[in-house]
Amino acid sequence: MMGTILLSTSAKAQYIEKERDDTIRLFAKTPFDTLAARKALALGKGTIKGVAFTKPKTNLGYKAPLAKKIYANKIKIILFPVTPYLEEYLDLKKKENPRKLKYAYISPDAWRFRLEAITNSDGEFTFPDMKPGKYYLQAVLNWSSGAYYDRYTGTGYNSYGGGTDYYQREYYNVGHADLLEKYVEVEKDGEVVNVKLK
Numbered sequence: 340m341m342g343t344i345l346l347s348t349s350a351k352a353q354y355i356e357k358e359r360d361d362t363i364r365l366f367a368k369t370p371f372d373t374l375a376a377r378k379a380l381a382l383g384k385g386t387i388k389g390v391a392f393t394k395p396k397t398n399l400g401y402k403a404p405l406a407k408k409i410y411a412n413k414i415k416i417i418l419f420p421v422t423p424y425l426e427e428y429l430d431l432k433k434k435e436n437p438r439k440l441k442y443a444y445i446s447p448d449a450w451r452f453r454l455e456a457i458t459n460s461d462g463e464f465t466f467p468d469m470k471p472g473k474y475y476l477q478a479v480l481n482w483s484s485g486a487y488y489d490r491y492t493g494t495g496y497n498s499y500g501g502g503t504d505y506y507q508r509e510y511y512n513v514g515h516a517d518l519l520e521k522y523v524e525v526e527k528d529g530e531v532v533n534v535k536l537k
Contacts, residue, residue, distance in 0.1 A: 363441040367427040376452035379420035383470030385525040389534035391462045393480050393517040410462035411480045418454040418466055421473035471525045476536055478519045483512045
């Protein structure tokens with residue numbers, strides 16, 4: 340009679356297989372200039388005012404020009420000063436490919452030098468006290484759309500041998516996450532810049 344093999348649930352063994360990590364990490368090679376970023380975010384007299392919104396997309400993936408706007412309701416808008424590091428990082432973002440586990444990563448220092456604003460229910464936001472300079476705005480607007488399909492529920496047959504297929508309409512929601520981004524420039528101190536973040 341064969342002996343009983345006891346299976347242990349604890350993760351103790353002489354040989355432990357390491358987890359695979361197939362992620363391709365993209366990092367900007369340009370050094371991040373902390374002093375320049377701090378100077379760019381120092382207090383000024385300019386203002387960046389804007390409204391953030393998106394539009395539903397067509398079946399081909401394009402934003403429908405005549406569709407009603409979806410305003411950003413209480414979402415966070417992030418502002419970065421435009422630096423050589425940030426420009427390289429944003430170029431790397433264009434090379435991302437989630438299917439191939441390829442992602443761009445921002446440095447903790449670059450992430451730290453940012454400003455944040457929250458929109459109102461109409462998508463309006465304001466960054467006050469801005470110095471002249473170039474800035475990059477970014478936000479993610481989550482929204483959902485309704486869709487439906489006809490679910491097959493069975494077939495009925497009549498006395499003549501013919502059949503009729505029956506369907507019931509089922510409704511569901513589709514989630515979307517649109518990246519809103521824009522470069523903005525405050526050209527002179529005290530200027531009010533109005534932007535559409537879409």
